[in-house]
Amino acid sequence: MYDALLNRLIRRLEVDTAPLSEQERDAIASLPLTIRDVAADQDIVREGERPSQCCVVIEGFQCRYKMLRDGERQIMSFHVPGDIPDLQSLFLSTMDHSLGTITPNRVAFIAHEPLRKLIRQQPGIAERLWRETLIDASVFREWITNVGSRDAYTRIAHVICEMYVRLHAVGLTNGTTFQFPITQTELADATGLSTVHVNRSIQQIRADGLIVWERGVCTIPDLKALQDAGMFEPSYLHMRGNVAA
């Protein structure tokens, strides 16, 4: 199995818990994978489908979303390398939302069959994967709070903080600078705001010196200040010991 991916997966599954045993690592390493490149703005899996595989992000950004009757799109999460965004399909056979790429992606597919076998044989891995889905759920809860209780400015600052911390955790930051190839329209769909209002709010955040964000690259001059502005507390990410200072 693809080495960098394997290491990233193992590192991820060990966050805030005991290290995996040799046997467990081997079991993961021997999972059959299909690596594939996917262009930007493509669906990996769509609402209503019954996928027979899970997807691990190797490179690129993805998002989960639902399309509403009125044509509106609600993005419910962004996904970055190391994430397994449709792990829930292992036990919820029909997708209740879609998963799509934002940028060009490299992804690894793992078929449900061998994965089910793996978790039966290695309950320790099952529990860590379960834990991953529980962290997903925790992030969803935080997003409910975000769209339900915070104003536009705070809401956007919060999402940026989250993305920074998650990217940092997988080594995709350089100081407080990181690739952030999300359009303002996507950010609007994620925060439940109009693009116009997102634009004006971002300008305000920029004017306050909290971010520099141009052409898909974002820098946070003062992380503490941005976290305050976004009412951001990383505990909901359950990355203890692995959170950016």
Added chain:
Amino acid sequence: MYDALLNRLIRRLEVDTAPLSEQERDAIASLPLTIRDVAADQDIVREGERPSQCCVVIEGFQCRYKMLRDGERQIMSFHVPGDIPDLQSLFLSTMDHSLGTITPNRVAFIAHEPLRKLIRQQPGIAERLWRETLIDASVFREWITNVGSRDAYTRIAHVICEMYVRLHAVGLTNGTTFQFPITQTELADATGLSTVHVNRSIQQIRADGLIVWERGVCTIPDLKALQDAGMFEPSYLHMRGNVAA
């Protein structure tokens, strides 16, 4: 083990999957339980705590919520009999939110220790419990959509539809009438609206003949109409075959 509770739990774990084996049922039945009555408006477990047990709702309503710095409360889900609202604490040691009662409750506590042992011995049960937490996550996603993309009227109608369907699934409806002991303030905290606006929206929904809701009892004269008004599609509840018509 408390018979009614046991049957409810078993029925719940069998929704949309194969029946449990005799052995699995016995394993569940032999779990040590502590039954307790809890008054209304009490916390079962608080953000920041590290619980050593899970809670099964036997009677009453609960909600998960977060308190924000500014004193605002965001409710992220309601819970009804049969739910295990803090199951995630089995693998996420620190609570990222609080769980409290809305009405007086009867609850059963199951200590983490025997539960962990059970799921190691009975992977089939582990997977069904995992599935429960995945459905939770699905509901959270729907709530992100609800607060992010729908106007007040639709949002409230949607929550009422969800509660109806979930209560129906556990046999707590009588036709389309059900106990719905949520205050408008709680509904406001759940939908990210002000109580005043919730009140006016409810009056509108009432005036449109979609609900009759007085003194904690709600009737839905025309379920289809309310579902349309709330843009409600029950698929996200993953109750196939068990959904109210």
Added chain:
DNA sequence: CGATCCTTTGAGCGAACTCAACTCGGGTGG
């Protein structure tokens, strides 16, 4: 039969929305 919580109503205000147009940068095809 108060006390208290919940619901309801009125009035003014403001955050976020819609619609519309303009700019800018990068890609592409003639």
Added chain:
DNA sequence: CCACCCGAGTTGAGTTCGCTCAAAGGATCG
């Protein structure tokens, strides 16, 4: 290689949905 085109970002102006503040009715419960 340049002109065009298209998507993303930006700006302006007017509108609206939902908010705040305040106070008055109901219901429920010691």
